[in-house]
Amino acid sequence: MSWLGIKVLPREESRVERNMEAKECDPNETGGNEMQMERSRRPVGSEPITEDGVQVRYGELQAPSSPLLRHVPDPEGELEKMMAGFDHLERKLMYCFNDKAYLLQAMTHASYSPNQLTDCYQRLEFLGDAVLDYLITRHLYEDKRAHSPGALTDLRSALVNNTIFASLTVKHGLHKYFRHLSPGLGEVVQRFVTIQEENSHAINEEFYLVGEEAEDVEVPKALGDVFESIAGAIFLDSNMSLDTVWQVYYRMMRKEIEQFSTKVPKSPIRELLELEPETAKFSKPEKLADGRRVRVTVEVFGKGTFKGIGRNYRIAKCTAAKCALKQLKKKGLLARKLSYYNACQFYQYQ
Structure with a gap:
């Protein structure tokens, strides 16, 4: 995997004498289970011994170097x-x-x-x-x-x-x-x-x-x-x-x-779309004059238009959905659907 740019553990190969290892344990005592014997002898962080008697072992990643820059006099001080x-x-x-x-x-x-x-x-x-x-x-x-x-x-x-x-x-x-x-x-x-x-x-x-x-x-x-x-x-x-x-x-x-x-919080976007699947429509992001934020509008047909601001489209969309839910709940426009939705949730987990 290192060719993908992924850091991997250092890999070392060593030759192991199988016949010498076999003398350490009596096969009769372990029921003749050679695979179990080999697994019990295998060091942590290593692969099984190959037919040629080679065992691959893995080391540890090198500790990262200090972030301290040394182009100034007495950096430690x-x-x-x-x-x-x-x-x-x-x-x-x-x-x-x-x-x-x-x-x-x-x-x-x-x-x-x-x-x-x-x-x-x-x-x-x-x-x-x-x-x-x-x-x-x-x-x-x-x-x-x-x-x-x-x-x-x-x-x-x-x-x-x-x-x-x-x-x-x-x-x-x-x-x-x-x-x-x-x-x-x-x-x-x-x-x-x-x-x-x-x-x-x-x-x-x-x-x-x-x-x-x-x-x-x-x-x-x-x-x-x-x-x-x-x-x-x-x-x-x-x-x-x-x-x-x-x-x-x-x-x-x-x-x-x-x-x-x-009490698992629900994504406001998902909650709004579940309560208003046919009537809630989000606009495309509109860049603000400061150049750092965008505005997204969600229109709930027949109930109002709500706006949200954020550093990106996802945050602005989420904010718009939260504003819509807050105002619609406050005005009682979601009460009936909320009661039905909560009842469905209740029976779903029974």
């Missing part, structure tokens, strides 16, 4: 200065970094020019996104409640997204250690933090919908990215230990995981 106060963050995480440069990189925005020691968080965010996606998926799949495929999809969508990651970043105070020099980003972050504090850090996307168009509140992508970049940093710092990452993140996400697993 500068790193110690830059990390002042970050011991509080490590206590929050309940994880002590072996290489502090990983933590500095995870908390550094591209705009933070004072950090000349590491790259910004974007590469770690890319890695952490994949790590968390896998770990949360594995946990949901192994849940003793044995969720259905549809419920697994809805659960993963509810637990792996920028809104919940940004909310958890603020809830656990990780944003206080985020380093950036972008006034615009600082304003958006502070506004989001204020909303979270006013709502007692409730993980509920309803809080981010202001009015029918949901244009007034933006969930900062950078805060969700930081939640992922820290996961990537812990993964590399712990010598690529998925279990170590999960120990840290399950502590931070346990309440939300249990909350959603007990």
Whole structure:
């Protein structure tokens, strides 16, 4: 698989003397089961011995190199200065970094020019996104409640997204250690933090919908990215230990995981289309003047038109669906269909 660009374990071949191994065990004592004898003798992480007496063994991946850049004088001393106060963050995480440069990189925005020691968080965010996606998926799949495929999809969508990651970043105070020099980003972050504090850090996307168009509140992508970049940093710092990452993140996400697993949230787009299969129609995305966001409109025939804003089509479409559901439920226009739908759901699980 290495020719595909996938990292594989180091492979070593060694010659094994079969006749010498056979002397170690008496076939009569094991019932003559040679295959069982060979399997019991086979080292962990190795393949069966071939007819030629060759055994393939696999080693371990080489530990990643430190992200600390060394083009400045005394980089270790500068790193110690830059990390002042970050011991509080490590206590929050309940994880002590072996290489502090990983933590500095995870908390550094591209705009933070004072950090000349590491790259910004974007590469770690890319890695952490994949790590968390896998770990949360594995946990949901192994849940003793044995969720259905549809419920697994809805659960993963509810637990792996920028809104919940940004909310958890603020809830656990990780944003206080985020380093950036972008006034615009600082304003958006502070506004989001204020909303979270006013709502007692409730993980509920309803809080981010202001009015029918949901244009007034933006969930900062950078805060969700930081939640992922820290996961990537812990993964590399712990010598690529998925279990170590999960120990840290399950502590931070346990309440939300249990909350959603007990009552599985449904995708608002799917819910709207199930309740209004013939009348709900989504528009194509319309780019806004700021060039960073798009607007999507959903029209529910005879009941209203609702708009959603997002960084991409998927988020904008989801926001539009949430706005439609919120307003239609508020006006009682979905009451009859909701009662019928809930009854169907009840009998389905009996």
